[in-house]
Amino acid sequence: MNTNVKVASRGIVINSVLRNTYQLLSATLLFSGLMAYLSMSLQLPHFGFLITLGGYFGLLYLTHKFKNSAGGILAVFALTGFMGLTLGPIIGSYTTAFSNGSELVAMAMTGTGVIFLSLSFYALxxxxxxxFMSGFLMAGIIVAFLAGIAAYFFAIPALSLTVSAAFVLLMSGLILFETSNIIHGGETNYIMATVTLFVSIYNLFLSLLHLLGAFSGED
Known part of the structure; x- marks a missing residue:
């Protein structure tokens, strides 16, 4: 009887984490999209590599620090809002630099949505x-991140494309891993689960957009 109660309680907790995660994720995606639109409307310049990284890791630290309090919710929105602001100039550059820029952005958004929903559905x-993917994903993300830094500072287009392709695979794997982690009780904090899935979606979108732009047939 006690075992059944424990199993039922565990199931309730997991369902609660899953529900809260997807509710918060939906809200942060909408907020991030609004910030991206605002950034484009104001024609804000690119934030730059160092500012983007500094803002991301700084706000990520705050989110982790306050993950068990109401402050964590504010930190999540600060993080995702900031990432939305950095996304605006990038999207704007594609819509102006490519004759089919709007189509490329739409295709990247559609591809991101399809991949996320398909993988989440499969995991659920x-x-x-x-x-079992934990170690591989961690090592792969670190290597791809360092390679991305090298591609940026040394301006190596081929390496940059390789990194984008790698991130598509790695972020897809991270979506599977984190969704599985939630439903198996490995992740019990919906704030951190939201951040992981948001970052996966963000990087997946940027990587697809970069690949589509590179193979669009335009300089």
Whole structure:
């Protein structure tokens, strides 16, 4: 009887984390999109590599620090709003630099949505445990991140494209991993789960947009 109660309680907790995660994720995606639109409307310049990284890691630290309090919600919106602001100038550059820039952005957004929903649905329905991907994802993200820095500072287009392709795969894997982590009780904090999924979606979108732009046939 006690075992059944424990299992039922665990199921309630997992469902609560999953529900809260997707509710907060939906809200942060809308807020981030609004900030991106605002950034484009105001024609803000590119934030720059160092400012973007500094803002991201600084706000990520605050989110982690306050993840168990109401302050964590504010930190999540600050983080996702900031990332939306950095996204605006990037989207704007594609819509002006490419004759089909709006179509490229729409395709990247559609591809991101389809990949996220498909992988999330598969993880939820199959119930598979993807925790075995943890080490591979961590190592892959670190290597891809360092390679991306090298591609940026040394202006190596081929390496930059390789990094984008790698991030598409890595972020897809991270979506599977984090969704599985939630439904198997490995992640019990919906704030941090939201951040992980948001970052996956953000990087997936940017990587797809970069690849589509590179293979669009325009300089």
């Amino acid at each position: 329905v199959s119930g598979r445990d993807f925790s």
